[in-house]
Amino acid sequence: MHAHGEVKEGRVKNIYNLGLKELPLKQMIEEFYRVEVSIRNDAKCAGLAEKRYGSLQNYEDAVFLCLGTGIGGATFFNGELIKPHRNAGSEYGHMVIQKENGIPCKCGRTGCFEKYCSMKAFKEKVKKILNLPETIEAREIIQAITDNRQNEELTQYIEKYINDLYIGIANIVKIIEPQAISLGGSFIYYKDILYTKLLEKAEEQKNLVEMPKIVLASLGNDAGMIGAVLE
Secondary structure, three states, X not given: OEEOOEEEOOEEEEEHHHOEEEEOHHHHHHXXXXXXXXXXXXXXXXXXXXXXXXXXXXXXXXXXXXXXXXXXXXEEEOOEXXXXXXXXXXXHHXXXXXXXXXXXXXXXXXXXXXXXXXXXXHHHHHHHHHOOOOOOOHHHHHHHHHHXXXXXXXXXHHHHHHHHHHHHHHHHHHHHOOOEEEEEEHHHHHHHHXXXXXXXXXXXXXXXXXXXXEEEXXXXXXXXXXXXXXX
């Protein structure tokens, strides 16, 4: 089973988006259903699937970033998912990229990566700029962006989003030095709008940061379910 938050030994901690500090999820499920279960963070499950069957299978040192409601991550060295002794790690979404006047995050810090570059943050900002209804579906947001390419405010925001995303990825690269970074979550549906521009940004800045391969996750929304049964 996969779950949001920091998963360690069957307990899920710091589920910021749900306002929960800690939940003994493994124990709760086992007591209710009377079956043994194992639990892992959803981004780590998706990362395992991408490493075994998808976009990262040809790389030994790699990072998977899941850009969705927040930003989750999984890190691989020598082909193995790293599993720190303290907590699950790879919580890249709570890396601070904007210290001064940063957006407050539910984790208690300000300026966290996911407050600027999660797809939730991206879509909320686009809806505000284009005055779109809150209940609009993702494919309709993509169409609205396409139809409003001449909107100057939207163009400036997308440029800022790409700059912030590049900063976060560049920080990860300087620390981890992976051979590849795979971008998953609902980000994969914005290839023409965001991914292509990110690659252009990386090329422009190649003299400052030598980027590894930046690829799109290939298993879509099934990645988490596939990875949940992998070891």
